[in-house]
Amino acid sequence: MINAAVTGASGRMGKLLIENIIKMEGIQLSAAFDLANIGKDAGEVAQVGKLDVPISDVADMATVLKESKTNVVIDFTIANATAANAPVVAEAGVDLVIGTTGFSPEQRSLIEDAVIKNNTTAIISPNYSVGVNVFFKILQETAKYLSEYDIEIIEAHHNQKKDAPSGTAMRAAEVISETLGGKDFVYGREGLAPREKEIGIHAVRGGDIVGDHTVLFAGGSERIEIKHQAHSRNAFASGAVISAIWIANAEPGIYTMDDILGF
């Protein structure tokens, strides 16, 4: 049985991760962390019934992980929180499934260094849905054929999202840039904006949009739009919990969803 802890247990994703953990075989909730609802039952906060797992303060993370015999922490919080908590998790010899987005290059290196230094394992992905990871592959292929076309990425999310552009939009831009040997990124456009050989990245925030990503390849007299739309956060939560099961048999190191999906 895999013992999984959830960090960000009171959040939109945290609650759904707990719901998915209790539904899946071979994995159980061993601990939960958040800034809010400390001491409350994580199952009751997630509205899935009492689980006898209290939400703990992140300040007690090292002790709680040890006492709860946690094997893996699933972290969907905010960049600075993940950057602070990941070294604590790695030093405790516990694996990590990271869904948080919006890392600076320094935060990303700090997390990866802690995992490597402690010989543990991490999966880091801006999007745990199967569809988005197929979408990345389609973008790679399309970019090869339409390398001369103008490329713009438009993403839309709910009005409570804390980072922009989304991690998925940034990964889409990286995938295309890597395929085409390097592109500049331009964020939004305003005023006179002559088109160079860059990828334009645009973020929209409104209402309860779960997550839309469109990549536009525009030529002189035609265009292709490749679009992924998430209908529910379950697309992300189920992928993250499957990843937490997968990690139990992985060699130490850093992985992405490509490894889990066998791409």
Ligand SMILES: NC(=O)C1=CN([C@@H]2O[C@H](COP(=O)(O)OP(=O)(O)OC[C@H]3O[C@@H](n4cnc5c(N)ncnc54)[C@H](OP(=O)(O)O)[C@@H]3O)[C@@H](O)[C@H]2O)C=CC1
């Ligand atoms: N990879 C993927 O597939 C997906 C990634 N995401 C990413 O996951 C992250 C969370 O998204 P979402 O659930 O919507 O956000 P929420 O704001 O709903 O949830 C985040 C939770 O983390 C808590 N938190 C903040 N700081 C800490 C800390 N230091 N220690 C412990 N908990 C903390 C927040 O508390 P408080 O509210 O009090 O600050 C909140 O309860 C975002 O970065 C988002 O982009 C989201 C969906 C899919």
Ligand SMILES: O=C(O)C1=N[C@H](C(=O)O)C[C@H](O)C1
């Ligand atoms: O914050 C969200 O909601 C989401 N965040 C991820 C991102 O930034 O790419 C993934 C998904 O689009 C939902």
